[in-house]
Amino acid sequence: MRDLRIVFMGTPDFAVETLKTLVEAHYNIVGVITAPDRPAGRGRKLNESAVKTYAATQNLTILQPTNLKDDAFLNELKALDSNLQIVVAFRMLPKVVWSLPEYGTFNLHASLLPNYRGAAPINWSIINGETETGVSTFFIDDKIDTGEMILQESIKIDSEDTAGSLHDKLMSLGSQLVLKTVELIKQDSVKTTPQVDSEDIKTAYKLNKDNCKIDWNDSLTNIHNKIRGLSPYPGAWCYLMNIEAPVAIKIYKSDIEVCEHSFEIGSVISSKQEVKVATKNGFIIIKELQLPGKRSMDTKSLLNGYQFEMKAKML
DSSP states (O other): OOOOOEEEEEOSHHHHHHHHHHHHTTOOEEEEEOOOOEEETTTTEEEOOHHHHHHHHTTOOEEOOSOTTOHHHHHHHHHTOOSEEEEESOOOOOHHHHTOSTTOEEEEESSSTTTTEESOHHHHHHHTTOSEEEEEEEEOOSSSSOSOEEEEEEEEOOTTOOHHHHHHHHHHHHHHHHHHHHHHHHTTOOOOBOOOOOTTOOEEOOOOTTTTBOOTTSOHHHHHHHHHHTTTTTOEEEEEESSSSOEEEEEEEEEEEEOOOOSOTTBEEEOSSOEEEEETTEEEEEEEEEOTTSOOEEHHHHHTTOOOOTTOEEO
């Protein structure tokens, strides 16, 4: 039986659940590595990471390096004398960091590896219309999400799931998978499996303005999946041409209506209760959207004070 001394590395809410699970299981967390505080908002007030906020409540040692290769940070890390490092939603580690502990450094990734390696696996699994995803633990190597796999667990993607709801499901599932992984390492009974590459592996590309834009010439299902896969963050967007020049809007919730019609693709059809957009094989029914400078609101609330013209169009 190994006596584990764990350094945990993570930043957002997704990582907090795992850290909390380890703490409540009474594992010895000798240090927490998280992102530096960042200025945010109009007042540029410094915001701390979700992981830092939780770690502070548990009186855990916290390090916030700006440079993971900095000698001062490396000395602090070595002084923690850990023998296992766990990474959940952090950043790519240099070899000098991940190779440090005796029992290795493993990562929790929110996909069924080797599919959806990369920055946004939850989003892309929905955008691409997957019906199943999961979580994987693997030992880190010198490439991105390619190390030898330890454990994996799958979960169904429901037709109503958004990136937000799937995030929460995988956050909980992942925390338990990390716990199982740590138990195996503690018992010295880990058996790893190499990842097998193939030409049809799907990648979780980093989200940007271009790949978050809605293409109204795409299929009805693909558009609906993109809206689901980018909700609530960062949001699928497009231009709305209504009364004035085109403005960028975000669409957070939609439904589909499969039918034949004679409207031009992108045309907005509105009533007192409903707003829908014409696609090549039906309509996207908009349930929630956000206009520039406004808060997100459901369609019925929007229609109380906003009017779509006869020639309104999504671009």
